[in-house]
Amino acid sequence: MRLVTRSAFLALIAGVALAHIAATHGALAHGPTPQKVDQSITIAAKPDAVWAVVGDFAGIGTWHPAVARSEGQGGNASDGRRRVTLKAGGTLDEGLDEWDAAKRTYSYRLSDADLKALPVSSYSATLTVTPDGDGSKVEWIGRFYRGDTGNEPPEDLSDAAGKAAMNRYFGDGLKGLKALVEGKVTP
Amino acid sequence: MICKATRIALGLWLAAWLGSVPVTAGTVYVASQQAGTLTRVAPGAAGISVGPAPAQAAVGPDGLIYLTHPDRRSVTVVDGRTDAVLRHLAFAGQPFGLAVTPDGASLLVGDWSGDRVVRISALTGAVEGSAAVGRDPAGLVIDRRGRLYVADRESRQISIVDTATMVRIATVPVGVAPFALALSPAEDRLYVANVRSGDLSVIDTQALRTIATVPVGAMPYGVAVSQDGTRILVTNQQAGTMTVLDAAGPQVIANVAVGRYPEGVAIDGGTAYVANWFSDSVSAIDLTRLVETARIPVGEGPRSLVVRTSGGDRS
Numbered sequence: 001m002r003l004v005t006r007s008a009f010l011a012l013i014a015g016v017a018l019a020h021i022a023a024t025h026g027a028l029a030h031g032p033t034p035q036k037v038d039q040s041i042t043i044a045a046k047p048d049a050v051w052a053v054v055g056d057f058a059g060i061g062t063w064h065p066a067v068a069r070s071e072g073q074g075g076n077a078s079d080g081r082r083r084v085t086l087k088a089g090g091t092l093d094e095g096l097d098e099w100d101a102a103k104r105t106y107s108y109r110l111s112d113a114d115l116k117a118l119p120v121s122s123y124s125a126t127l128t129v130t131p132d133g134d135g136s137k138v139e140w141i142g143r144f145y146r147g148d149t150g151n152e153p154p155e156d157l158s159d160a161a162g163k164a165a166m167n168r169y170f171g172d173g174l175k176g177l178k179a180l181v182e183g184k185v186t187p
Numbered sequence: 188m189i190c191k192a193t194r195i196a197l198g199l200w201l202a203a204w205l206g207s208v209p210v211t212a213g214t215v216y217v218a219s220q221q222a223g224t225l226t227r228v229a230p231g232a233a234g235i236s237v238g239p240a241p242a243q244a245a246v247g248p249d250g251l252i253y254l255t256h257p258d259r260r261s262v263t264v265v266d267g268r269t270d271a272v273l274r275h276l277a278f279a280g281q282p283f284g285l286a287v288t289p290d291g292a293s294l295l296v297g298d299w300s301g302d303r304v305v306r307i308s309a310l311t312g313a314v315e316g317s318a319a320v321g322r323d324p325a326g327l328v329i330d331r332r333g334r335l336y337v338a339d340r341e342s343r344q345i346s347i348v349d350t351a352t353m354v355r356i357a358t359v360p361v362g363v364a365p366f367a368l369a370l371s372p373a374e375d376r377l378y379v380a381n382v383r384s385g386d387l388s389v390i391d392t393q394a395l396r397t398i399a400t401v402p403v404g405a406m407p408y409g410v411a412v413s414q415d416g417t418r419i420l421v422t423n424q425q426a427g428t429m430t431v432l433d434a435a436g437p438q439v440i441a442n443v444a445v446g447r448y449p450e451g452v453a454i455d456g457g458t459a460y461v462a463n464w465f466s467d468s469v470s471a472i473d474l475t476r477l478v479e480t481a482r483i484p485v486g487e488g489p490r491s492l493v494v495r496t497s498g499g500d501r502s
Contacts, residue, residue: 031257031299032242032257032258032281032283032299033220033240033242033257033258034220034464036221036465036488038465097405097406097425097426098405098425098426107405107425107426109406109425124406124424124425126425126447141447141465143424143448143464143465149299149300150281150300151257151258151260151281151300
């Protein structure tokens, strides 16, 4: 009986604490339910020509139409970094995990969330260039967590909002890359 | 002259005969977050609909399978023998990591954003006790004595909780962002996959301290130990590989390519299974040859694997 009473009391305390935590738990925390972002595009150019543009980690400012500028640090080594400032505001501070020119691929992740840049709390991503007929295919995929990882995220920090923003950012980037490499438009 | 197949068969037989731990076969299940299913890992197996976004799974000694739904505040109970969904237990919090007490009567549930572990009745979901742990409790594993280990992801530590009293008895610092846990069969070692530091911490469970830290691949998200305790497997989410370590050392002996964003890993007999979250598949890896032998399509977003045996569970 004593245990039951104590448990009930603890549950009450925990409930009050939980309500408090739900309201204050950092929106920037890594969450429990990841979401996918999956974009790809074909480009009428050889993989080496595409890699020459997209392979430089800090060079995203030359091909991504949403990027105002990108500053690199450490080159394309496995601890290389880039600080990407978006035209619409906000910055993405990202670090390389792996960079493999032979396989024309690199993997990286976000260091600290900036909800103004993208409404997500964390992500990791991989960009890969492969041969596709006479041209190339570029895949840009990732795993991210919504902007508010709590149980009742506001609409602009939900899974749906994160999915829309991440797919738009990756998709627009690939379109910009294609346009630049194929020589049709300068972003 | 003995042909290669015969030699391999003889070798396997000898290894099985010499091994002190019998190699048992069970049924392997995978929980798929995006599909909302629990599926037997077998070609063409239909998924059991368990409700939206299951994250982690655990098996009880009676063959019941439990799944957490962090976004739905619930825990689903599935009868592994009949594949029937028995019930959904309400949970006041964001349930993620999960472990079943040795007697099967209670569940230990990590409350991700509540920074606590709650003991609930496996039958009714009634709260039996609670213990505060570090920030964002991720993986949970319980030993045969009922001692619970919790990976406190944002606190860079393991919390150790006595589940009979629900008192945290110790914390052990590990690497950055510990996520997945596995105990050795003798329960004298706890292996911790640290996502952000890309390494594996080895904890002496008697001394309660880290005795080794071994670099693995980028973003390790899953860990399992072979039934004889000689091999440790770690899935590296960002590298798309499974690292095989010799537990003596421990030292890396192989990296096996698997699908994209591998997460959960489980061992059944001489085969390892890896949930490829992005590829919507499960890789089967032969642990003798250390090669991927099959890739089985499953429901979208597979994350957590469990093995149901007649004698108990492993994950």
